[in-house]
Each structure stands twice: as C-alpha cells, then as structure tokens.
Amino acid sequence: MAKQAPGGYNGQILRVNLSDNSTSVEAIDELFCRKYLGGAGFVSYFLWKELPRRTDPLGPDNKLIFAIGPVTATQLPGSGRNCIGAKSPLTGGFAKTEVGGFWGAELKRAGFDAIIIEGKAEKPVYLWAHDGEASIRDASHLWGINTKETRDTIRADLGDNLIRVAGIGPAGENLVRYACIMNGLYDAAGRGGLGAVMGSKNLKAIAVRGHKVPKIANPERIKEMRKFVLDNFDQLPGLRNYHERGTGAWMAVYENTGNLPVRNFRTGLFPGVEKINAYTIKDTIRIGMEGCFGCPVECKKVVKFEEPYSIDSAYGGPEYETLASLGSNCAIDNLKAICKANELCNAYSLDTISTGAAISFAMECFENGLLSLKDTGGIELRFGNADAMLKMVEMIARREGIGDLLAEGTSRAAQKIGKGAEEFAIQVKGLEAGLHEPRLTPGLGLGYMVNPHGADHCCNIEALAFTQVKEIKELIPMGILEPFPLDDIGARKVALLKLVQLKQLINDSLVICMYLPYTFEQMADITAAVTGWDTGILEQMRTAERILTLARSLNVREGLTAADDKLPQRFYQPKTDGVLANKPLDPAKMDKAKSYYYALMGWDTSTGVPLPEKLEELDIT
C-alpha cells in the first residue's frame, strides 16, 4: 500500500502540416499526459484547443488526430488499439472512433503517442513515421486503389513487410461522408467519416514502424494482469464467446429480445437470423480467427469461399454490426452476400454501419415510393435484395448514380429527397445508429441522444450489456445493489449511463479494447502500473468527465444544441412485430432523462451547455 514514486511518464506528438509539407515533434509533459491520458483524451483536447471555430470538416483547416494511450503496445490484453478524431463531415461536430489491429502498437514503437495532421497536400501523399522520424511521401501511384493494394505497395516501396498501414480506399478519396480509416485490412476506424477527412487532405495512408520498447513503471503488474485475464478467460464475461465465435453469436438471442434491428429498425422478427449468425459462419465459411496486437481474445473472423463470389480472406469476415447492418436491417439473410459487402467496405474504406444504414434507408424510401427506379438506375432497391445491396456498396464508394446521394449519409440524403424521408433516417446528429435497439433499453437510447458524436453504440454498449446480458453482480461495484427493469429510464438508469460513459472514456483514453471487461479498479491499477502514478478511480472519473466535457464544449462551439440530442422518431413508434411490437419509447420520459443527464453532468438542464463552473472545476480553459 506504499505509494508509488512518480514514473516520469511523458510522450511525443508528431505534428504534420500537409499544406507546407512539414513535420515536427513536440514533447508532452507528465502533467499533460496525466490530465488527458491519451487516445480519446488527446483527441478531445487538441480538437478543443486547436480547431478553428466552424471549420469545414472537409477543408484544410480540419485536423485529423491519431492517438494511442499509456497501455498501448504493452502485454496487456486489449492494448492493440488506437483512437482517431476530427471534426466530423457527418455531424459537423466532434468525432472520435477507436480501432484495433497492430497500427497503434507500431506507432508507440515508432516513438509517438499521437499524430496531428493539419492542412491539405497538393497531391496525394502518405506519411511514413518510423523510429522517431517522419516524412511525407508521394502517393500518386496509390490514389484510386483499394486498401490491400495500398498496404502492399507501401510495404514494397519501403522494403519492409512488417510496416503497419492505416489508410483509405476509394470511398475516403471520394469523400463519402462515412468513409472509414482502415488499420490493415479488417480493422476499421469506422464512425464519423474520418476516412473522408483523410481523403480531403489528399492523405492516402500513414505507414508506421518502430523498434522502441515502451517504458513501463511496473512491468510485473502488467504481466500479472495478463495472467489474470488468461487464468480467468472462461469466467470473465464475453471472452470465451468472442474467442470462439467473435461477435454475432447473440444474433438469435437479440432477435428474441427485440434488440436486433430488422428492416431499418421498423420490424423485429427475422426468420433468417440463424443463417447469418456467428455460429453459422463458424460452421460453414470460417477458416480461422485473428486478433489484435498481443491480445489472447482473437475475436476477428476470417472467412473464405469461392462461390458465387470469390472472397479475399485478407479482408477478414463480418462482425455483428456488419451482419446486422448489411444483413437483418436490410432484411438480407444471404450470408455470402454480407461477407462480400464486408470485403468491399474494407477494401474501399466504408463504415459498414453507416453503409448498411444508408442502404436500408434507401430501401425503405424505395418501398414507400420516395425513390423510384429512375432514381436507383433501374435497381429494385427492396428489402431482402442482396444483389441490390452489393451494388449499392459499389455505387456509394464511387459516388455513382444514387450512390452519390447515399454517400452523403442518411440525414443529408433525407433532406435532399424530402417528402418525409427524414422519418427513415435512423441517425442522431447525422451519425447512423449502431445496431442495437433503444426501444429495448432506453438507457442506450439516451446514450445515442447525448453522445457527442451521435448514435454510436460503442460509447454506451455497457448500458446495454449491463442491463441485458450481465448479471446484477456486475453492477454492484458501481453501487447498484438492487435490480431495476431493463426498460427503466428513470434517474438510476441515467446515473448508470453517466458511469458507463465515463468508464468507456477511461478505456478509450488508456486505450484499451472495450471487450476486455476490466473494472474501474483494474483500469486504475493498470494506469498506475504503466505510468508509476499514484492514481485511483476518483482521478480517472474526473479525467473522463474532463474529456467528455471537452467534446461537449467543442460541439457547443460548433453550433450544436440540445435540439441535436434527439432520437429519430422511429424509436417513439412501436415496432410492427416481435416482442417490442407495443413498446415505443416515451418521449416525455426520454426528455426528462435527458434533462437529468445534463444535471448530472453539470450542464445547463435546458440548453445542455456545460456550466462555467463545471469547466472551471475540470480545469478546462
């Protein structure tokens, strides 16, 4: 119980200005690292401090920030991730997204804790960061090609097959507003359109390689934590299932409970669910599982088949969100078509969630006569039409025909279509919803409403999981001693949402994979072990609140208001079938919950603007 000595933990930022072709390295001191941790914390801080007010997200003044955290590249399971952020071309506000693979760990080994990309290159370039150095290199030969060819060409150019590449395919280049950034070929920094920001800067890729070993204050403690995960692999929630099947194992359960979105969140029953779940994938087309840097969970499916399409296994297989987005939510139970769409999205750098949402949106518009065969170029864009879905993926990536409209995202597309199409755009702030049903768990709905970057399930997944999958004992360390109903959206649920949001932000700033079920106590312990700080839960909660308030403040500065903390109308209507057929959300209850959430956050309960006192309390200047 003796206090640890300060660890002398600090870091380095690589700043890259593509307009003047310059790179520089900036030191960040221990106090800064401690106040913002890394990952989401760094992204939030730099966007708040540096982003010019009302910047065009696709203009040269936007900043694209890649950040890792204190645990990155250590032996800790789940430490192979990084965070990326910018002003979002989808929402016009704060965007951040986390991504797995090996790129983040390699960046750490290259000696950098974050990269801030500024300006816009005159012609296509890529960044090469390695062992403390960086150079901006010509990428004319890479422009227009897919992510795999990009990666392979860069590796060949630089003569090193262990180089890790984060890059974009044609969708990013074509400024599809929900283009993602791919770490390697099957790890997507999916949400918020950061691939379009990268494309707008003429930046095709960032290649990293390094040989530095991260300094850890107490390596034994990290080894013990790794051993704890391995020793308790079957007892810790989720791990065995992720390891055996990846995500998508619970699809049939979700259909049963109502969590599975079907037909653009309109219906609940999906008889074909067994055809597209992870059990079926394992039994039919799966050839293996892959993992991220140093992680024993290895939750990523690899699939292979030749008919009716040839699949390139290098692009991996579909996760739950993809199976639901391009599958059930488009009423498609053709597993191979979903796998092919997944491959295309990864090759083109398209977010599978928003892509599927754009397609299911278009399908509903088409079936309701808001889009015609003329609009679609003759394609029967109906629910269940797998070929049409695949065609749409191609057209969106290339902005061809109706793909150009859908590449704008459902919110903008609905405005252009008019005729009430907005009703079919299942998004918050412009970000299409994750594939989880707020009418089942209104706490998730509140998360969708108030999350700074829109209806991202990753920021609230525990609000879902805690009340649906996990037992009450998981909640006890948070002080929730008695169960309360799944469909409760009273003050206890609001307080729980705040807690899990803060927990997720600690995760996203350290940066740790959300699938590793570390407790608050363990995260504080992990932080202390890596940095040498005498830290604890209270500090981490305060840090997370600082980070969340920074993101909120950025949104306020960019013009977002409480009116943007708004669920789509669909969730206030009942599903047309399934267990949630008579269970719409109650708008009055949701508004009350939103107001209490503001109160708990120290934000004005009407406007949602952080109180000046809250900014002062959190040292936000």
Add this chain to the structure above:
Amino acid sequence: MAKQAPGGYNGQILRVNLSDNSTSVEAIDELFCRKYLGGAGFVSYFLWKELPRRTDPLGPDNKLIFAIGPVTATQLPGSGRNCIGAKSPLTGGFAKTEVGGFWGAELKRAGFDAIIIEGKAEKPVYLWAHDGEASIRDASHLWGINTKETRDTIRADLGDNLIRVAGIGPAGENLVRYACIMNGLYDAAGRGGLGAVMGSKNLKAIAVRGHKVPKIANPERIKEMRKFVLDNFDQLPGLRNYHERGTGAWMAVYENTGNLPVRNFRTGLFPGVEKINAYTIKDTIRIGMEGCFGCPVECKKVVKFEEPYSIDSAYGGPEYETLASLGSNCAIDNLKAICKANELCNAYSLDTISTGAAISFAMECFENGLLSLKDTGGIELRFGNADAMLKMVEMIARREGIGDLLAEGTSRAAQKIGKGAEEFAIQVKGLEAGLHEPRLTPGLGLGYMVNPHGADHCCNIEALAFTQVKEIKELIPMGILEPFPLDDIGARKVALLKLVQLKQLINDSLVICMYLPYTFEQMADITAAVTGWDTGILEQMRTAERILTLARSLNVREGLTAADDKLPQRFYQPKTDGVLANKPLDPAKMDKAKSYYYALMGWDTSTGVPLPEKLEELDIT
C-alpha cells in the same frame, strides 16, 4: 483480484421505548447494512424513516439513536467509536455526532449495531444492554450527579468494573441545548445537544457489556491494515503528532496563519498562544496519554495539578477545540483554568465548543454593553477573565442566572438579548462554529454553511487540512493534480468539499476515527475485508451521497431552507488584526459556491431541496 463471496454480514437493532418501558430486538438484513453501512448511515436512515414531522426535539417523540459500524470492535486502528443522532434542540434539524472511547466497541460485543431510544421515562432510568439482552433500570439515585459518579455507581450496582457507560451529567438533565453525551469521562459526543435529548427522556445513561467477538470475513486483511498503520506510523499524516501531543500542537501555527479564533472570531493575534498549546501541556501538567479501543494513536491527554484548582485526572485533558474555544476565543491564556473548565464540561456533560462559544458570545455582548453587570449577576464578563469563564460553565450547566440564557445556545440567546446581539452569535443553523477560521479557508466556510447539522468542523476538517496542512500529493488520488490557492472558493474547491464530505460520511458510517488517514481505496478495502462484500469506491461514494441526501431531506422536512445555509456576518468582515486583517469572505463568491454545491449534489440550485430525480437515483423513498 478474484471476487469475494458475499459475507452474510447483517446486524441487530435494540429498540427501547421509555414511555412503555419496553425493549425489543430487530434484525437488519445484509442489503440494509450495505445500503447504509452503520453509524451516520443508520442514524440518517432511521431519523428519516421514523421521526414524526416537526417533532419537538426535547419532547417524547424525538428519537435518540446510537449506532456503530462494520469496523467497530475490530483490530483496525480508529475503530473504537460510535455515532449518535437525533433531531437537534439547537438547530431544529438533523444532528449527528461521533465519539470515541470504548463504549461503541462494547456495544458491538454486546451484540447490537444500534440502539433506538423512543419516548420518555416517567422517572429517571438507565439502560443496561449486555450480551444480546437489555433492561431499563431505575436511575433515581443517579439523577443530579456528575458523569464520573454515574459511571462508578452503575458499575458498582451491576458489579462489573468493565461496564462501559455513555451518560449525561447535570447539563443534560437541565436540558442545556448543547449538552453532550459522555462516553466514559473524556470522550464527548459533543455537537448538537444530544445530551439534552437524553435528559429530556429521563435517560441518565446507557451501560453496555458483552463478550461476542465480531465476525470478520477476512481477518487477515484487517491485521494487515493494522500492521500498515503501525509500520507507517511516522509517515502517515498526523499520527506521530497526535500520539506525542494530541491535538493542540498546531495552535501557534494556527495563530500565524490566521486559523486560530481569538475573541469570538473577531481578532487574530493571541500573544498567549504558547501558554496554552499542547507542547506546553506536555512540558508542564501532562501525566500521560490515553487512547480509544484498540487504537495505537492514543491522542488523548491526561493532566494533573493541584493548584489553584484540584484537577480530577479521570476527566482527561483539553483537546484543541477546547483550548481554542474556552481559551483563545475567550482571550484566556490561563491553561489551568481551561483544564478546569474542560473537567467541568466533561463532568456536567457540556459540549466544550458550544460552551466556549456561548461564553465568548456573552463576553462580546458584555463588552459592547448588550449585557450588563446586572444581567451577569455582578460578574465582569470580559475577554480574558478566566474566573468568569469558569463561573459561566457552572452557571450554564445549572441554568443559574445568565447561565439559563446562555444554555439556550448563542442563536436563541441573541434573539432574546436583541440589540443586534445576533452579530456576536458565531453559529450556523444554531450550531456554534468549530474553532477553525473560514476566512482562511473559504472551503471550510462553505462546509459550515451547507453541512446538515450546522457549523461542525468535523464534517469538513479535511477541506481545511487538505489545503492547509497536507501537501498536494494528498489530493492527487482525488484527481487534483495542480495546486490551487487556499483562499480559492471556485468550482474546484466546491467539488473538493463535496468529495471530502462524502469521504467523511464513509468514515462516519463505517465508523472510523477521522484522524486515521485511510484513503478512499483503503476504506473500500476495509469494508470488503470486514463484510465480505465485493465493494469499491464507487459504491461507497454512492452510499455516502445517499446518507448526506437523507440528512438534507430531513432538514427540508423539518422546515430548514437555503436561507439557513448561511454564515454569520462576522466572516464577511475582516479580522481586526493578524494576517487575515484585510481578508473578509466575499458574500457573492460564497453564494455562488453554495449554488454550485447544490448543483453538484443534485439539489435545486436555488432552494437547495434535493431533486426528485436525485432521491430516485439514490433509492431514497
């Protein structure tokens, strides 16, 4: 890191109705124990649930509650305390106070976790609780005698010299509104007038004795914690000093910084400070140090001298609050007179803080012509008059002459005197202020303002200590990474006050002595070790917030409002000399801080009433 199995922790309440002469034992289950812990938590809960609205504090419907906590009677240093609560005859609202000694541990060994006293006995009685049994016994022969004779007579009556007695002297019988309850002869449950409540019930004492050994889920962990305290005795803040000198060692430092109140908080310089501090006591009249049950700190002075007064060493010696209240704040540097007054207060069951405050109040009234020689019965009630001070203690305890007026407390006395005497009543809600200066540390002032039971320093002592004595490293685990000024009363200080209030309430519910500097982490660890619960900081914070909100809610029900969260005018005026001569508190800043404190607590920012959502969140029904 494996989770602990539930410990099966539960408890027993002894309920005593003095009106119908009945006793009963009620079981409390594990969930209840976990939601309220013990001590302050039990007191707050039972008063909230059971106290009839607008009860006369000195009437039979008031309830007097004694409660211990999960750690009581274990080997943990600082575990020899108990909490007592009731509706206060001073404030008309929630009162609770903690007290050391051996009584709490003996109650635990007798098999009870709390005693709820109801009704009023027809004639004087005492309660005898032992080994799971209880009886109400005649105390006619005890009425009117001092605490020592009471204790000794009960021990003789029952034939057991190890019986522990909590009781009152004449001041409690005479319903002095700030009469205390004495555990033994030198441990006072001082604040709020609980001795008067006891007297109003014709209850002279509670004698306890038991042989049960408390069940501890993980006794090894408690042993380790004891070892940690012993091994780090010199490094842990305060312990060595408390052990060597008790409180009062810092009086000269306090005079230097401005913290020491002089002449009813009006002035700052006190040349005689060295004559009455703990160093001088040690070097002159001290004959030993005593401690509470199982505690290695042993912070309690024992003094002895024969001239000019004969001192009974059994009543111990003066602590800091007494030295400042009956000493510097009355401008008295006559150490022996202060020791004699301390003895009298302990013998008569008078709170030394409120007693000293009443006397310094009267001295200022007298010097300003608001009280005359006729009022005082010919006593020159001037600052510095030690004989007058001693005489006043006697007169207050017996309600003789002006003592009858001063026995009402400064707030009521000021109202009766009129002529602006209110200016000299240094109290909040009717409770006289602890002997620490808000003009030095406005965070303490805010604590005085908003604390449910008035200007009690014990609820905020860390707000003082953290910013004055301790180094910034003590704050780091709370997420305060950068120092901010002592005289700051901005949002950071408000948030810190909330944190230390909650910490103190965890302490007061477990029940642990505040001098043992356990961290949040250690308190959670201790709780887990004793109960077997898989608990943590977040649960404890939530529990503490529940307990604080219960006390606030009780006050609201009893008619207290935001207007009662008000500092005396004196603190908005500068001291007339010393380092704080030009540093009055700023009323606008204090009001802003109060409003933000309400916001952080989830109370209406204008009225200070807990929001319905906050009650729902905390399961308060």
